[in-house]
Amino acid sequence: MACAERSEMSYKEKARISFPKDLQNGNLKTTLWLAMAEDRKTPEMRAQMTEIERLRHSAAHVLATAILKIWPEAQFAAGPPVENGFYYDVDLPHRISPEDFEKIEAEMKKEIKANHTFERMEVSRDEALEMGKKGRLAALSDRNDPSKFKLDIIENIPASETISFYRNGEFIDLCAGPHVMRTGNVGAFKLTHVASAYYKGDEKNPQLQRIYGTAFKNKTQLDEYFAMLEEAKKRDHRKLGKELEIYIIDDEVGPGLPLWLPRGAAMIEELEKLAKETEFAAGYQRVRSPHIAREQLYLKSGHLPYYKESMFPPMELRESHPIIEDFFSQFEKKGHLHLGENEELLISIEEELSDTFPKGAIIGAKLDAFLQKIPEELRSRVTRASLEKLVRDLEDHRLRKLIPPADRYYLKAMNCPHHHKLFAAVPHSYRDLPLRFAEYGTCYRYEQSGELFGLMRVRSMQMNDAHIYLTPEQFEAEFNAVNEMYLKYFKLFGIEKYLMRFSTHDPAKLGQKFVDEPELWKQTEEMTRNVLKNSEINFVEVPNEAAFYGPKIDVQAWSAIGREFSIATNQVDFAQPRRFELVYKDKDNTEKTPLCIHRAPLGTHERFIGFLIEHYAGNFPLWLAPEQVRILPIGDEAPLLDYSTSILNELRAHQVRAEIDKSTDKINGKIQRAEQMKVHTMLVIGNRDMEANAVSVRIHGQGNLGAKPRDEVIADILQSIKERRA
RNA sequence: GCCGACGUAGCUCAGCUGGUAGAGCAACGGUUUCGUAAACCGUAGGUCACGAGUUCGAAUCUCGUCGUCGGCUCCA
Structure with a gap:
């Protein structure tokens, strides 16, 4: 209704930012509320708003009150709480800019100081319409122009629902609530930015100004939040990615097409090694497939009917x-x-x-x-x-x-069709299942230009992909095994908080957004839901966001500073095996269609490394560090360089990514540069060390650890890498 | 794709209301031989994103294109 008519977050907001405090102690209510990306939220859904969301929603009313004090002609649309604050959409000839914030905030402070009660009034539909017509809704008094957006919102309230207003001081708004008790409860707030948004998110509707802000119970929490944002800025993968020489995006190569510098490539190699080892141990087999395929493959898989707008346009061969x-x-x-x-x-x-x-x-x-x-x-x-x-x-x-x-070829947007072909290439018995095909496959998706965002949203990506073909009976065990793998990775990377978003289909969109198989949808969703319920895993169910071929689980993980990322995915596919006529011969000598699980625990290299950069602030553990060891000789006399080089060679012989700094800088300069590049281990070597067959160890973030025997240091480095020590 | 802001040397950024570019770091050449976060001197480096236009004159003003960023619709 009024203020919180819509609370859809932008994708970026979902992928990037989440405030950690709300989610501690297993309290998932914030996410539940925000996960409900419905057009309208019912009173029952609204009742689930957490304390902080009520506070922010109330802050939105205070914002509207303040804007009206300055610009009484302002027309308001919706003002819901969002993940990290709130916004209110306003239609106003004056273009609000950040310079206006001070003025608006001053008015907001007055309103908070006045400590007005949020008074709820239930009214009849006619009363509501009458108030809207005289411009009294989302207003301080009657006005010449009707409250046009509020009138439209009233039209869309189902007859079964009560219509209510909320009043604080002179300000009256159409609103279903809930609110905090008094304006004074909005403890600390700040306006953050202004953006444009279409009314109801529809580009056919007029464009409104969306004023964003955030609010907390007290100033301490507000300050913590901004400190977190500051920290996030420092850890921004686009900034660190450039500084640490991990990747670049070049105009001429193309937007959304990252190029990996040697340091980034080294990280990719480590991730691939990790995945290969893990998957091999779990019974996966590696396959490989080309980057393009003919149109007919994607017609069969369903990608062209259901997914075309995300694919690059075809290459036409003649x-x-x-x-x-x-x-x-x-x-x-x-x-x-x-x-x-x-x-x-x-x-x-x-x-x-x-x-x-x-x-x-x-x-x-x-x-x-x-x-x-x-x-x-x-x-x-x-x-x-x-x-x-x-x-x-x-x-x-x-x-x-x-x-x-014309013979059309498409860049592949997903690896699955290729893997299905590989499954079909050889006849399979039930004894072969589960059959697990893994590939770090490169996919290309045509993301709209406005969607591109550093490494987090790209057009070429390499996925830690695998497709598991199995019988329905094997589903639970295999699905749990997949989840085990997720948890293992989370532990390795020190990801303490995660959430699985279980996305189901919308029956109204069968045949458009989702393959038209109502029964199979029901069955597989039920099956997945049960497995999730039986496990210890945190999950929420989100309608209408499934993949076109089956229910989907997006895995959200929180970085070390508490920002949320959607990194991995796990999907159940009943549709494609049928479309590809995949079969296995069962015990009873009949042919049956397997189910397929798509899973990508490490997501894509692009997004995962983007996540890791923020998570570790670029201070990667030794096994993952682009440059694991840098040798810093004190001086450049030949014997010292020889000794240093012999250590370099020994490390390299054991596949350690080691470098030596032979520049003419003094030792402090060499250390400075190595620290700036966040080199994990620095081996400072002077004549004293050489004479003792030792090296002085300095670890990034820990400082000087003193001289140690050469062999011991090397053995320790190798062991740390082998164990993938944190 | 849409709305808005931005685009100056490899990087970070100066360059006011138009008078044809500047610093630090990095690079390169010397000197320095230094024990845990920057030794010193010098050299070189820019079609001011690209393309038109206004002007005697454009990095600066206008338009277009491309790209980046912040939002809006979608995913890993």
Whole structure:
């Protein structure tokens, strides 16, 4: 209703920011409320608002009150709490900019100081409409213009629901609540930014100004929140990714197409090694597949019907023939001609030719003859486009055969169709199942330009993908095994908080967004729900966000500073195995269709490394560090360099990513540069160390640990890497 | 894709209301031989994102394109 009519977060907000405090002690209410991405929230759903959300929602009313004090003509739409604060959408000729914030905040403070009660009033529909018509809703007094958005919102309130207003001081708003008791309960707040948003998120609707702010019980919490944001800024993967030389995105290569520098590539190699070891031990087999495939593969998989807007447009291949190329390129240069007028002529030529050439004659030769039959004066006015259009318009006419049909190839957006083909390549018995195909496959998705965001949202990505083919009976055990793997990774990376978002389908969208298999949807969702319930795993259920081929689980993880990331995914697929006619021979000698689990515990390299950069603030553990060891000789005398180099060589012989700093900087300078690059272990080597066959160890973040025997240090480095010590 | 802001050397940034670019770090060349977060001197480096336009004159003003960022619709 009024203020919290919609509370949909942007994707970025979902992927990036979450406030940790609300979620501690297993309290998942914040996420429950925010996960309910419904168009309208029912009173029951609203009742689940947490304390902090009520406070923020109330802060939105205070914001509106303040804006009206300055600009009484302001028209308000919706003002819900969101994950880290609140906003209110306002329609106002004056463009509010951050310079106005001080003024608005001053008015808000007055309102909070006045400590007005949030008074709830239940009214009839007619009363509500009347108030709206005289502009009294989301207003301080009657106005000349009606409260247009509020009137629209009233229209959409189901007859069964009570309509209520909330009043604080002079301000009255259409609102279902709930609120805190008094404006004074909005302890500490701050306006953060202003953005534009369409009314109801529909671009056909007018654009509103969305004023964002955040609020907390007290100033301490507010300050903590901004300190967290500051910290997040310092850890921003785009900033650190550049500083630490992990990746770049180059305009000429293309937006959303990261290039991995050696340091980033080293991290990728480590992640792949980790995944390969883990998956091998869990009975996965590696497969490999190309980056492109023909249109028909994706028609079969369902990606083209259901997922097309996320795919790059196709590459069209045509049988190359010099005459065709010449024909087309000649006409492209000349004027246009609507070939339609000459259709009859073309058809007659074709008919004549079909007598000359026996069936099965090669297209090229036939086409040569065809082209030569076109009168010179006509050729000069034909364009490739017009000829193609003509041929396309003829559709089934045999003339169409003169132009080889376009052979379309798509960049793969998902690995599954390729893996299904691999499954189908060999006959399978029930004894083969579960069959697990794993691949760090590269996928390309056409994300809209506005979606791109550093490494977190890209157009080329390499996924820690695998497809598990299994029987329904095996589902529970295998699904749990997959979850075990997630938990193992979380532990390794020190991810303490996570949540699985279980996304189901919307029956109303069968055949559009979701494959039209109502029964299978029900079955697999039920099955998944039960397994989740039987496990210890935190999960919430979110309607209408499944994959097109089955229920989906998005795994959200919280970084060390408490920001939330959607990193991994886990999906149940009943649709594609059918579409690909995948079968296994069961005990009873009948052919059955397996189920498929898609899983990607480490998500994509791109997003996962983006997450890790923030999580570790670039201070990676030794096993993962791009540069594990840097040797810093004190001085450049030959014996010292020889000793240093022998250590370098020994480390490298054991696959340790080690470097040596032979620059002319003094030792402090060398240390400074190594620290800035967050090199994990620095081995400072001077004459004293050389004479004792020792090295002085300095660890990034720990400082100087003093001299130690050379062999001991090397053994410890190797052991730490082997164990993947934190 | 839409709305808004921004785009200066490899990096971080100066360059006021138009008078054809500047610093620090990095790089390169010297000197320095230094024990745990920056030794010193010098050299070189820019079609001021790209393309048009206004102007005697554009990094600066206008328009377009591309890109980045903040939002809006979607995913790993």
